[in-house]
Amino acid sequence: MTGTRRKRAVGAWPQRPWGQLAWLSAGRAGGLPGVRTRRLARAWELVSGLTKRLFLTSPYRMRHNEGMPKVFDYLLLGGGTSCAYAAVQIRSLDSNGTIALLGEESEPPYDRPPFTKYFLWNDEKNIDDFHSKDESFYPQNQIELLLGKRAVSIDRSAKTIRTEGGESFQYGKLLYALGSEPRRLSIPGGDGAWVLRTAEDSARIRRHASSGASAILIGAGYLGAELACALVGRGCSVTLIEAGQRAWPLFPSETVSKSITDELQAKGVRLVAGASVTQIENGRTVFTEDGQRFEGDFIVAGIGAFPRTELAKASGLSVRKGVLASAQLYTEDLDVFVAGDVVEFPDSNLGEQYRAEHHLHAKATAEHAGRGMAGEVAEFREPPVFFSDVGDLSMNLIGYPERAARTWSLKNDDPSIVTEVYAFEDGRAAGLIDLRQDWKAQEPLLEVMKSLILSRADLRRVEDLLSRPGFDLASLSEFAGAE
Structure with missing residues (x-):
């Protein structure tokens, strides 16, 4: 009848191709033999899945459903080093899942260590020389970069991230990897001191660090020591102010700390130890508690950092020193993983x-979390590894020397080399610190100590060997395997 909707009889052959596939795979062909087959069912799954994916991710959907969150199977929050390395692992295990990296910086993920040294040494180097992955990696692996977007909230019940610009993004699995925020000086004029955390921070310092410029650095930890040597190498005059009695004052090896102090002074850095900064004027003048005054063209404070846990805490996740996770690096919300600082x-x-x-800890935890997000869940057991390059010296640390109860200082033929082995109270291998110019010679030592830590080797059994002059630590690889 005219004006009425025509109804198809039950069991009739559908007119549209996708309807025909559904009809066949559902076994509605009047009992014809072999119609309801696995092949047809699989074909229907593929077609419907493809149709759904094209619809959900098409520009048409985004244009005609404004205000609806864009949906990703994996959303990596932070946009930095951790996110890049997590994305690699996710894609290696899940070739079809949608992945996006969301971060507030305008740059794709980059490795941070070069920006306190290599980038500053060479004006020909660009920020993209230190990207974690080549720019072609993301489009080739269908990974979307959501850059320049600051996340302001996480709604875990709706599995949605909201940004400062009002955008919303929905996730299946979330990686929380927001990293750390530099500590600022809480003194009069403290906002006149720059900080160094991002590539753009480093680029600003490089623009002002012309030959003959004078710099005042506050804090002689990892960052301050590396930056001081880099600026001296550019021809700058550098004053490094430290409240402690030497460079790297909190480092677990006093011997290494003293060697770093000597290296800084040998390179021409003016180290002012035991001085607390009380005031800054006009971003150029520094006053200390003992009455000293220092003038510079610019000031950089490197006094540590704190983890960016505020969004996690606001979302209801448990936070202590960091965001609390299991040994598998997921939180009490099984769809939220954590990595990095x-x-x-x-x-x-x-x-x-x-x-x-x-950096290396961020990379290791991110790779592990990425595999977990894609379904390969396991306990994270990698001992932490740290490195720092100050002048001509390379320092490598593995494990937990700061928690050790026993130390052996190996007697090297070269007195400039410092190698220290650490054990816990029960004799188990706790870690290693090595300082020398040849960083390549440190790699096998790190591998041996990693094996000793993971095998829970009792170093008391080789105490005599560790005390022998010229003992080769690499020879303990068999001992580690025997545990």
């Missing part, structure tokens, strides 16, 4: 909670 987890090597801030 912010993750605090039960470390079975240490026997207690652990959190660390360093």
Whole structure:
């Protein structure tokens, strides 16, 4: 009849191709033999899945459903080093899942260590020379970069991230990897001191660090020491002010700390130790508690950092020193994983909670979390590794020397080399610190100590060997394997 909708009889052959596939795979062809087959069912799954994916991710959907969140199977929050390395692992295990990296910086993920040294040494180097992955990696692997977007909230019940610009993004699995925020000087005029955290921070310093410029650096930790040597190498006059009595005042090896202090002074850095900064004027003048005054063209403060846990805490996730995670690096919300500077987890090597801030630790935890997000969940057991390059010296540290109860200083033929082996109270291998110019010679030592830590080797059994002059630590690889 005219004006009425025609109804198809039950069991009739559908007119549209996708309807025909559904009809066949559902076994509605009047009992014809072989119609309801696995092949047809699989064909229907593929077609419907493809149609759904094209619809959900098409420009048409985004244009005609304004205000609706864009949906990703994996959303990596932070946009930095951790996100890049997590994305690699996710894609290696899940070739079809949608992945996006969301971060507030305008640059794709980059490795941070070069920006306190290599980038500053060479004006010909660009920021993209230190990107974690080549720019072609993301489009080739269908990974979307959501750059220049600051996340302001996480709604875990709706599995949605909201940005400062009012955009919303929905996730299946979330990686929380917001990293750390530099500490600022809480003194009069403290906002006149720059900080160094991002590539753009480093680029600003490089623009002002022309030959003959004078710089005042506050804090002689990892960052301050590396930056001081880099600026001296550019021809700058550098004053490095430290409240402690030497460079790297909190470092677990006093011997290494003293060697770093000597290296800084040998390179021409003016180290002012035991001085607390009380005031800054006009971003150029520094006053200390003992009455000293220092003038410079610019000031940089490197006094540590704190993990960016505020969004996690506001979303209801548990936070202590960092965002609390399991040994598998997921939170109490099984769809939220954590990596990098912010993750605090039960470390079975240490026997207690652990959190660390360093590039290699961020990379290792991110790779592990990425595999977990894609379904390969396992305990994270990698001992932390740290490195620092100050002048001509390379320092490598693995494990937990700061928690050790026993130390052996190996007697090297070269007195400039410092190698220290650490053990816990029960004799188990705790870690290694090595300082020398040849960084390549440090790699096998790190591998041996990693094996000793993971095998829970009792170093008391080789105490005599560790005390022998010229003992080769690499020879303990068999001992580690025997444990």
